Amino acid sequence: xLDDVRVGFTSALSSVKRGNKKTxxxxxxxxxxxxxxxxxxxxxxxxxxxxxxxxxxxxxxxxVIEPPGENPYISNSDNVLQKVRAIPDVKSATxxxxxxxxxxxxxxxVGSTLTGLIxxxxxxxxxxxxxxxxxxxxxxxxxxxxxxxGMLVQGxxxxxxxxxxxxxxxxxxxxxxxxxxxERTYKVRGIMEGTxxxxxxxxxxxxxxxxxxxSLNGSKATSIVIKIEDNADxxxxxxxxxxxxxxxxxxxSNEKSDAILRQAMQSIDMIHVVxxxxxxxxxxxxxxxxxxxxxxxxxxxIGILKxxxxxxxxxxxxxxxxxxxxxVMGILVGLIIYFSLMFYFTRNPVLFYxxxxxxxxxxxxxxxxxxxxxxxxxxxxxxxxxxxxxxKSILDAIWGR
Amino acid sequence: MGKIMEKEKIAIRVQxxxxxxxxxxxxxxALNGVSFEIHKGEFIAIMGPSGSGKxxxxxxxxxxxxxxxxxxxxxxxxxxxxxxEERNYYRLTQLGYVFQDYALINEMSVAENVYILSLMExxxxxxxxxxxxxxxxxxxxxxxLDRVPNQLSGGEKQRxxxxxxxxxxxxxxxxxxxxxxxxxxxSRQVLEVLNTLNKKFGQTIVxxxxxxxxxxxxxxxxxxxxxxxxNDKKLRG
Numbered sequence: 001x002l003d004d005v006r007v008g009f010t011s012a013l014s015s016v017k018r019g020n021k022k023t024x025x026x027x028x029x030x031x032x033x034x035x036x037x038x039x040x041x042x043x044x045x046x047x048x049x050x051x052x053x054x055x056x057x058x059x060x061x062x063x064v065i066e067p068p069g070e071n072p073y074i075s076n077s078d079n080v081l082q083k084v085r086a087i088p089d090v091k092s093a094t095x096x097x098x099x100x101x102x103x104x105x106x107x108x109x110v111g112s113t114l115t116g117l118i119x120x121x122x123x124x125x126x127x128x129x130x131x132x133x134x135x136x137x138x139x140x141x142x143x144x145x146x147x148x149x150g151m152l153v154q155g156x157x158x159x160x161x162x163x164x165x166x167x168x169x170x171x172x173x174x175x176x177x178x179x180x181x182x183e184r185t186y187k188v189r190g191i192m193e194g195t196x197x198x199x200x201x202x203x204x205x206x207x208x209x210x211x212x213x214x215s216l217n218g219s220k221a222t223s224i225v226i227k228i229e230d231n232a233d234x235x236x237x238x239x240x241x242x243x244x245x246x247x248x249x250x251x252x253s254n255e256k257s258d259a260i261l262r263q264a265m266q267s268i269d270m271i272h273v274v275x276x277x278x279x280x281x282x283x284x285x286x287x288x289x290x291x292x293x294x295x296x297x298x299x300x301x302i303g304i305l306k307x308x309x310x311x312x313x314x315x316x317x318x319x320x321x322x323x324x325x326x327x328v329m330g331i332l333v334g335l336i337i338y339f340s341l342m343f344y345f346t347r348n349p350v351l352f353y354x355x356x357x358x359x360x361x362x363x364x365x366x367x368x369x370x371x372x373x374x375x376x377x378x379x380x381x382x383x384x385x386x387x388x389x390x391x392k393s394i395l396d397a398i399w400g401r
Numbered sequence: 402m403g404k405i406m407e408k409e410k411i412a413i414r415v416q417x418x419x420x421x422x423x424x425x426x427x428x429x430x431a432l433n434g435v436s437f438e439i440h441k442g443e444f445i446a447i448m449g450p451s452g453s454g455k456x457x458x459x460x461x462x463x464x465x466x467x468x469x470x471x472x473x474x475x476x477x478x479x480x481x482x483x484x485x486e487e488r489n490y491y492r493l494t495q496l497g498y499v500f501q502d503y504a505l506i507n508e509m510s511v512a513e514n515v516y517i518l519s520l521m522e523x524x525x526x527x528x529x530x531x532x533x534x535x536x537x538x539x540x541x542x543x544x545x546l547d548r549v550p551n552q553l554s555g556g557e558k559q560r561x562x563x564x565x566x567x568x569x570x571x572x573x574x575x576x577x578x579x580x581x582x583x584x585x586x587x588s589r590q591v592l593e594v595l596n597t598l599n600k601k602f603g604q605t606i607v608x609x610x611x612x613x614x615x616x617x618x619x620x621x622x623x624x625x626x627x628x629x630x631x632n633d634k635k636l637r638g
Binding site: 003006007010011014015017018019301304305306307308309310311312314393394395398 | 460465466486489490492493494498500504505506507508509510513517518520521522523526549565566569
């Protein structure tokens with residue numbers, strides 16, 4: 001066996017060293033494209049998927065707990081939070097209070113949802129703190145201050161679609177009327193833009209403010225939003241939350257997501273899976289065809305090697321080595337092209353839906369998986385044709401029959 | 402005692418060898434029952450018109466093909482029913498085969514073409530290289546180890562093929578029209594190499610040829626016609 005490997009390696013090395021360089025370059029180029037096909041489109045799809053996931057993060061984090069039945073609030077949400085935070089896969093959690101309001105600035109009035117939140121806790125749960133385009137995010141000591149969604153402000157993303165508050169800016173005073181007819185005046189502390197309707201039509205204020213307006217006590221909340229560890233499965237964590245004794249309804253963000261958004265994400269995931277399978281099949285077929293043609297081209301050589309006493313095993317090993325060499329070179333060239341394109345598209349993102357920048361996502365796991373898939377295919381693609389040819393009689397192989 | 406000694410002298414014993422094969426629905430009777438013996442140290446020339454069965458016979462003796470019927474032994478070993486793996490090993494260690502069209506691997510250097518067989522036999526790389534060098538020096542190509550076949554003349558290629566065949570010191574060397582593609586002068590060089598191997602090193606050689614003057618190097622001539630031996634005579638020795 002060791003002799004087979006030594007002879008196979010020597011034979012493969014000569015073949016690569018002295019083989020036709022143009023053919024070698026062509027094979028490597030095609031293999032590089034096959035590898036690119038395995039990782040490039042999925043990177044874009046991954047980018048879209050991440051974009052939608054980020055949208056979901058604002059409202060629901062990874063998991064959201066809501067009031068039971070017809071109750072408007074979760075009672076004693078601090079107790080629920082305590083149970084949730086004790087679960088190992090939970091990274092962070094916070095409570096929120098939502099209220100329907102109308103906001104007035106000068107003569108303009110718009111309806112909106114005002115979310116009362118604990119600002120310092122939002123950093124670990126949602127993207128709200130990171131999408132402030134003007135002014136600043138709320139602080140835990142903020143009083144009588146409000147953050148407006150971009151769609152409520154003239155000139156921001158999507159503001160032309162619905163009514164907006166016109167020229168309101170950071171520092172402007174707006175009047176907010178709650179469902180219980182309490183009216184309060186707040187100073188605009190910041191304007192946020194998430195390029196997503198569910199976010200940009202909302203406004204944010206401190207949790208205590210809503211609690212105060214509705215005279216709530218006992219740590220009421222309209223939702224508890226939970227962020228889990230990166231490698232944790234939301235469905236599994238949801239079960240753990242239920243097992244921890246949380247009686248309120250628990251939803252994963254996927255379950256809670258808007259129907260259209262959910263459908264879009266499912267479609268994207270499906271495209272992702274289909275594209276992966278198709279790429280893999282096309283890649284496997286192409287690698288196989290390239291190596292098979294290359295091997296058939298050397299049928300006579302294989303016959304000669306057999307005729308002089310080289311074992312079929314070492315001939316097969318030689319073709320597996322050659323095949324691995326082609327594929328490794330193809331992967332290296334593919335990676336150079338891939339990272340060059342990623343570098344370009346990161347600096348020049350594809351414009352998606354007016355002004356959403358779609359940035360492809362470099363997925364290390366996907367790249368490593370694709371490298372292993374390519375190497376696996378190369379072993380099979382090198383072995384099978386060589387196995388076929390070495391099974392032929394010496395004279396048939398030499399005569400190319 | 403005499404029988405045992407006689408047996409030890411025999412390199413190949415062929416008994417009623419038949420080879421029929423089907424080509425595009427036509428039955429070709431290449432060999433129709435040939436029997437003969439070849440002694441160690443003989444230089445046999447096999448002649449005959451095209452289609453007489455000489456190449457077919459050489460391929461069968463060289464374990465590249467199998468007979469339809471009949472028996473033959475090489476160095477007293479019945480090789481007809483040897484499993485493929487053992488035939489391969491026997492080819493590697495006991496037999497050398499020189500093809501009409503050199504059959505060199507173009508992507509390997511002259512040295513690699515020769516030493517790869519020693520590697521296969523389990524020798525170390527340095528040992529294999531020195532064996533190859535020795536064989537190439539025997540055929541006068543000791544200075545062309547790093548060339549590739551495409552950089553050699555026809556005669557040189559054939560001498561590399563001979564070096565490859567003799568490097569492993571085979572018991573029997575088969576040569577299938579080794580001078581078919583060569584001019585007279587180059588053919589003479591190749592035949593001189595074979596002659597030296599036979600006379601100086603006692604190498605048993607079985608050579609198929611078309612040219613009558615090539616037989617002047619041989620010690621015995623076997624002539625075939627229609628798959629049968631029509632003449633078998635000693636030429637010298």
